[in-house]
Amino acid sequence: xxxxxxxxxxxxxxxxxxxxxxxxxxxxxxxxxxxxxxxxxxxxxxxxxxxxxxxxxxxxxxxxxxxxxxxxxxxxxxxxxxxxxxxxxxxxxxxxxxxxxxxxxxxxxxxxxxxxxxxxxxxxxxxxxxxxxxxxxxxxxxxxxxxxxxxxxxxxxxxxxxxxxxxxxxxxxxxxxxxxxxxxxxxxxxxxxxxxxxxxxxxxxxxxxxxxxxxxxxxxxxxxxxxxxxxxxxxxxxxxxxxxxxxxxxxxxxxxxxxxxxxxxxxxxxxxxxxxxxxxxxxxxxxxxxxxxxxxxxxxxxxxxxxxxxxxxxxxxxxxx
Numbered sequence: 103x104x105x106x107x108x109x110x111x112x113x114x115x116x117x118x119x120x121x122x123x124x125x126x127x128x129x130x131x132x133x134x135x136x137x138x139x140x141x142x143x144x145x146x147x148x149x150x151x152x153x154x155x156x157x158x159x160x161x162x163x164x165x166x167x168x169x170x171x172x173x174x175x176x177x178x179x180x181x182x183x184x185x186x187x188x189x190x191x192x193x194x195x196x197x198x199x200x201x202x203x204x205x206x207x208x209x210x211x212x213x214x215x216x217x218x219x220x221x222x223x224x225x226x227x228x229x230x231x232x233x234x235x236x237x238x239x240x241x242x243x244x245x246x247x248x249x250x251x252x253x254x255x256x257x258x259x260x261x262x263x264x265x266x267x268x269x270x271x272x273x274x275x276x277x278x279x280x281x282x283x284x285x286x287x288x289x290x291x292x293x294x295x296x297x298x299x300x301x302x303x304x305x306x307x308x309x310x311x312x313x314x315x316x317x318x319x320x321x322x323x324x325x326x327x328x329x330x331x332x333x334x335x336x337x338x339x340x341x342x343x344x345x346x347x348x349x350x351x352x353x354x355x356x357x358x359x360x361x362x363x364x365x366x367x368x369x370x371x372x373x374x375x376x377x378x379x380x381x382x383x384x385x386x387x388x389x390x391x392x393x394x395x396x397x398x399x400x401x402x403x404x405x406x407x408x409x410x411x412x413x414x415x416x417x418x419x420x421x422x423x
Contacts, residue, residue: 130163138194139178141171145306174261183216187359195355201263204412219400220354221372226390227326248279257281258291258300269304271418307389332389
């Protein structure tokens with residue numbers, strides 16, 4: 103009897119060991135936190151809520167948006183990097199995160215090492231926009247004005263090292279001008295541009311579009327190589343400065359070590375969203391295009407953007423505190 107009981111216990115133990123890798127198949131079995139680092143009402147928040155709603159409906163558990171603004175998204179990224187890799191904590195990744203990879207020695211985490219690529223969501227241009235009081239209706243006129251007033255025109259950004267900052271630095275390098283950089287905390291940069299406390303801002307189309315349509319700011323160019331469907335009359339920066347290109351992108355990441363089955367399922371569901379006509383129309387209305395692909399494709403984007411950003415940081419002598 104003892105032998106039978108012993109065999110039974112061993113069988114149960116063996117079954118438990120064998121079953122353990124498959125537990126991710128039960129995921130999600132509780133609410134999932136999707137952390138984003140730019141605050142309510144920001145472009146990242148809009149994207150996080152769109153994809154969170156889709157995933158909640160498809161996977162049967164709430165995907166709760168957890169806003170952790172500050173430090174250009176680094177507070178949010180650190181929170182995810184230090185979370186258990188169980189699929190219950192995700193990060194809304196931005197191209198800003200590639201700045202972290204370029205300056206990893208100054209941060210308590212390594213973006214490439216500590217964040218697992220999951221799925222791309224969305225790519226869009228930024229838009230070079232000025233306050234209506236700025237006497238420039240075109241990029242060429244702005245460049246001429248900036249050369250007349252070196253260091254006197256205020257350039258707002260959502261923070262040092264953010265995409266809104268890097269796009270502006272790329273512009274200065276390409277145009278041969280010098281602007282005075284004022285880093286803000288997230289969406290406050292656009293608010294101060296509207297209020298006239300800043301002169302120029304390289305803003306995300308999704309959050310800038312209402313202000314442009316209302317005439318509160320003037321769009322001079324989009325930062326991608328081609329024009330944006332939502333701003334068809336606004337030239338692409340490459341039309342004025344050949345070779346200039348910068349785009350914002352959004353994706354999902356997870357703590358390193360998250361089960362491959364969880365990543366695979368998330369990737370499948372996100373790509374299903376991007377193929378859905380209604381969902382893709384919502385993205386188009388925000389001014390961008392779907393960023394579909396595998397987790398490996400996203401990993402390659404992490405690395406290639408890191409290399410690009412590192413070169414800008416070096417050329418512009420950007421210091422991240």
